[in-house]
Amino acid sequence: MLVQLAWRAVLQDDDGHPGRGRHVAWVGRAAWPMPDHLVRGLRGPVTAMFGAARVPSWPDARLHDRSILVDVPAHDDGARLWAIEQAARCPGVCAVVADGRGLSMPATRRLQLAAAGTLLLSMRGPERRAGERRTVPSACATRWWVTPAAGVREVPWLRAMHALAGRIAPEPAWSVRLERAKGLGIDPDACPEAVATEWWRTEGVPDAPARVHHAHVRRAARAESLRRARAS
Amino acid sequence: MHARAEPWFAAIVPVRPVPGPAALRRMAERCLKWTPRVHAEHGDGGAGDWPLILLDLRGCLPVHGGAPRLHERIARAFARRGIEHACCMDACAGAAVARATAHAMDMVASGAPGAPAPRPAPVTALRVPLDRLAIESLRIGADACAALREVNVRTVGELRAIGRAALADRFGPAVGMRLDQASGARAWDFVPVPHPDPPRAAFEFASPCACPEATALAVRRAIDDLCAALAARNRGVRAIAVRMERAGLPAVRGTVHLGVPTRDAAHLWAVLRPRVERVHLGHHELGQGIERIALVATRTGRVPDGTGVLVPGAGPAGTGARGIRAAPGAHGPADGARRALGELVDQLVARLGDGAVRRPAT
Numbered sequence: 001m002l003v004q005l006a007w008r009a010v011l012q013d014d015d016g017h018p019g020r021g022r023h024v025a026w027v028g029r030a031a032w033p034m035p036d037h038l039v040r041g042l043r044g045p046v047t048a049m050f051g052a053a054r055v056p057s058w059p060d061a062r063l064h065d066r067s068i069l070v071d072v073p074a075h076d077d078g079a080r081l082w083a084i085e086q087a088a089r090c091p092g093v094c095a096v097v098a099d100g101r102g103l104s105m106p107a108t109r110r111l112q113l114a115a116a117g118t119l120l121l122s123m124r125g126p127e128r129r130a131g132e133r134r135t136v137p138s139a140c141a142t143r144w145w146v147t148p149a150a151g152v153r154e155v156p157w158l159r160a161m162h163a164l165a166g167r168i169a170p171e172p173a174w175s176v177r178l179e180r181a182k183g184l185g186i187d188p189d190a191c192p193e194a195v196a197t198e199w200w201r202t203e204g205v206p207d208a209p210a211r212v213h214h215a216h217v218r219r220a221a222r223a224e225s226l227r228r229a230r231a232s
Numbered sequence: 233m234h235a236r237a238e239p240w241f242a243a244i245v246p247v248r249p250v251p252g253p254a255a256l257r258r259m260a261e262r263c264l265k266w267t268p269r270v271h272a273e274h275g276d277g278g279a280g281d282w283p284l285i286l287l288d289l290r291g292c293l294p295v296h297g298g299a300p301r302l303h304e305r306i307a308r309a310f311a312r313r314g315i316e317h318a319c320c321m322d323a324c325a326g327a328a329v330a331r332a333t334a335h336a337m338d339m340v341a342s343g344a345p346g347a348p349a350p351r352p353a354p355v356t357a358l359r360v361p362l363d364r365l366a367i368e369s370l371r372i373g374a375d376a377c378a379a380l381r382e383v384n385v386r387t388v389g390e391l392r393a394i395g396r397a398a399l400a401d402r403f404g405p406a407v408g409m410r411l412d413q414a415s416g417a418r419a420w421d422f423v424p425v426p427h428p429d430p431p432r433a434a435f436e437f438a439s440p441c442a443c444p445e446a447t448a449l450a451v452r453r454a455i456d457d458l459c460a461a462l463a464a465r466n467r468g469v470r471a472i473a474v475r476m477e478r479a480g481l482p483a484v485r486g487t488v489h490l491g492v493p494t495r496d497a498a499h500l501w502a503v504l505r506p507r508v509e510r511v512h513l514g515h516h517e518l519g520q521g522i523e524r525i526a527l528v529a530t531r532t533g534r535v536p537d538g539t540g541v542l543v544p545g546a547g548p549a550g551t552g553a554r555g556i557r558a559a560p561g562a563h564g565p566a567d568g569a570r571r572a573l574g575e576l577v578d579q580l581v582a583r584l585g586d587g588a589v590r591r592p593a594t
Contacts, residue, residue, distance in 0.1 A: 020569050025576075035592040068573075069590045070580055083580060092573030 001146050001174055002097050002121055003037050003063070009095035009119045010063050024063065025087035027070045028080055028099025031123055038064035072099075081107050084122075088115040101125040109139040143180040239299045239321030241420075242287040243332035244306065247339050248316040256283050260425045262309070266302060267292045270425045281374065282333055286325060288422065325420035326413030327362060330388070334369035362414060363389025370410040376403050388414065431465060431529040433457035440479035440521030442513040450525050451508050452501055458527045459495045468493025468535035473528040474504065476511060480520040484511050488582075492574030493533030499575050503582045536567050 006024045013022050026032050036042060041059040070087065072080045084098040088111060096115070100108070100122030111120060122140060244263070251259060253274045260272035269288035275281040289302070296302040299321050310317045318335035322328035365388050368377050379402070385391050391399075392411060399407050412418035435450040435457075462469055470493050476484040488503060514520025577589050 019566050021566055022569050023573055033592070038592055064592055067592050068577065069592060070584070071588045071590065072584060079584060083584065086576060086579055090572050090576040092569040092571070092576060 001176065002031065002123070003033050005119070005121055006033075006067075006095050006097055007040065007063055010066060013094040014062075021066060022092055022094035023066045023068055024095045024097065025068050025070060025090075025093050026097045027084050027087055028072055028123075029074070030099040030101070030125070031097050032069050033067075033097075035064065038067055077102055077107075081110070084111055084120070085114045088118050088120050090118075093118060095119040095121070097121045097123075099123055099125075103138075105137040105139060112139045112141070140180075141182050142178065145177045145179050147175045238293070238323060239328075240288070240290050240323050241325040241328045242289055242302070242306065242319060242321045243325070243328035244285040244287070244310070245282045245318045245332045245336040246285075246310070246315050247282075247318060247336045251283055251315075256285070257425070259315075260285050261428055263287055263306075264425065264427060266296065266306070268424075268427070269422070271420070271422045272425055275371075281371065282336055284329060284333075284371075286329060286420065286422070288325075288424075289321070324414070324416035325422070326410070326416065326418070329371065329420070330362060330365055330369040330414045333371060334365045337366065337368060361389075363387060363392060367391050370407070370414060372403070372407050372410050376407060379403070431458060431461035431467070431469070431532065432527060433461060434524060434526040436524045437522060440514070440516075440519060440523055442516040442521035444509070444513065447511075447513060447522050447525075448505070448508065450522070451504060452497070454525050454527050455497050455500045455504070458529060459497045459500070462495040462529060462532065465532070466535065467529075467532040468495045469500070469529040469531070470533045471529070471531035472500070472504075473530045474507070475524075475526045475528075476508075476522055477524040477526075478514055478520065479523050480518065481512070481514050487530065489531075490574065491577040492571055493535050494571070494575070495535060496575075499578065502575075503578045506582050 010022075010024060013020065039059050039061045040063070070083050072083050080099065081103065084096060084100075087093050087096045087098075096118060098111075098120065100111075101124060103111070103122070108122070111122070114120075124138075124143075244259075246256070246259065256272050256274050260270045263270045263285055267287045267289050271284075271286040271288070273284040273286075275283045289299075293299055293302065296305065303319060303321060306319055307317075310319075316339065318332045318339060320328050320332040320335060322331060367380055367386060367388060367390075370388060370391075380386075380391065385394065388411070391407070396408050399411075409418060413420055433454045433456075435454040437446075437450065441447060441450075458469070458472075469490060471487055471489045473487045474485065478484065486507065488507065490503065494500070513522055580589050
């Protein structure tokens with residue numbers, strides 16, 4: 001999800017400011033992505049064999065080439081906050097993906113002020129969910145709850161196909177739900193839960209294509225029926 | 233004729249593009265990393281008048297792992313900058329120059345302009361007898377070459393067969409001198425390229441000072457002087473060597489590497505400040521303290537020059553500069569973004585330590 005959003009930031013930056021080449025900063029080891037996830041279209045040749053459209057410019061390594069990884073001491077929240085703030089203030093950075101675990105309300109407020117004009121994505125972590133998510137305030141504009149969704153791992157024959165494919169990783173999928181939108185005029189309760197697949201990252205689009213979405217629905221239904229069959 | 237087969241000299245003749253005097257001087261200064269004695273001669277690339285860089289390698293070969301390895305390094309360094317060149321190593325400077333010049337002439341005769349650079353010749357190549365080289369390889373001038381070819385003198389061997397007195401009467405002492413230099417009977421007129429004097433600045437205290445505020449002020453003043461020296465040369469610093477001499481204590485020294493060439497005093501201070509604050513200044517009661525602070529720009533780089541352009545938020549990273557303002561030394565938005573990113577990396581490294589900022593693995 002974070003890689004997909006970083007891709008969106010890079011593409012929007014290229015559209016809005018051609019040739020500027022602003023970077024994406026990943027602050028904190030917990031926020032570091034896998035290097036091959038930063039290249040889109042790596043699966044292009046394989047998906048093209050199954051009828052997917054092939055983009056001549058892929059593989060596209062723009063995000064890989066324009067990413068810097070910042071390592072901060074795990075126990076030093078002050079240094080992490082400082083690094084996130086410096087990256088958010090830097091005019092040469094278009095997006096900051098940060099490990100935001102353990103940041104207090106004043107800290108997030110400070111980051112929100114620093115991130116004017118820069119996309120700042122802060123990971124809260126699952127430990128913040130254990131019964132205290134309502135009690136840990138945050139100044140972030142939006143808060144999203146991302147959980148793993150039923151994917152190909154649940155479907156035996158798809159899992160076998162991916163195993164046969166060797167190095168090609170299975171497509172992960174996430175369930176995304178908007179929890180809070182401050183000052184945006186959006187009612188979180190009115191927003192349905194969306195499903196994001198790996199395809200998003202591959203395509204670099206904000207929404208999953210309809211056929212991909214339908215395929216995912218079918219996979220999820222099949223996985224659910226398998227679970228029921230096992231349970232019975 | 234030559235007492236030893238150890239190659240003591242390396243002659244480099246840039247073929248394409250033919251460098252001007254300034255470019256040749258820069259090339260020669262870059263060659264100072266291989267040997268402290270480098271000689272450069274400018275030429276227009278015509279017959280017998282090629283630009284030349286001559287390296288005196290005596291005593292330097294063991295450092296570089298031998299002549300073949302050094303030859304490879306030279307070839308790589310020139311090829312990386314897109315310079316086609318001929319290089320030859322020999323025990324005699326004149327012979328090395330003659331062979332390299334002959335090789336350059338062969339490259340021009342055989343290769344079309346714009347063709348990919350040929351593979352570097354091994355050290356043992358160009359070992360043809362000196363007498364079989366063309367007379368142009370002796371660098372005796374186009375007029376003398378034309379006159380000699382009129383009388384059917386085409387090779388060095390044929391030229392050597394002519395009496396020295398006759399050559400001196402017809403062409404002056406230059407042709408005989410080149411022949412002697414090629415055979416090793418006479419040394420090459422070696423004029424060493426002076427070592428570049430790096431921009432530097434220093435601040436000296438009247439007495440040992442252990443006050444942190446005064447030390448910080450002194451460092452800032454030294455940074456200002458260093459930036460002024462860099463501005464005079466239109467360069468930016470890539471690496472600063474800092475030396476703090478302390479009374480009664482050993483000197484503190486270190487080198488700070490920067491992400492992008494810069495001469496922004498505020499940014500340099502932001503980078504140096506955490507390091508300076510960590511230095512133990514000593515105890516004033518014991519007569520200890522800082523005596524001298526010296527900054528040397530050991531590596532410099534090009535800084536885009538010209539009229540500043542309006543760049544949104546092009547101020548130093550971390551200063552919170554927003555809005556529209558003139559970005560000194562920035563040519564365009566890409567330069568401003570690159571400069572800001574370099575300053576961000578410098579600041580992160582200054583506080584979090586070396587290796588805190590990385591690129592994704594390939």
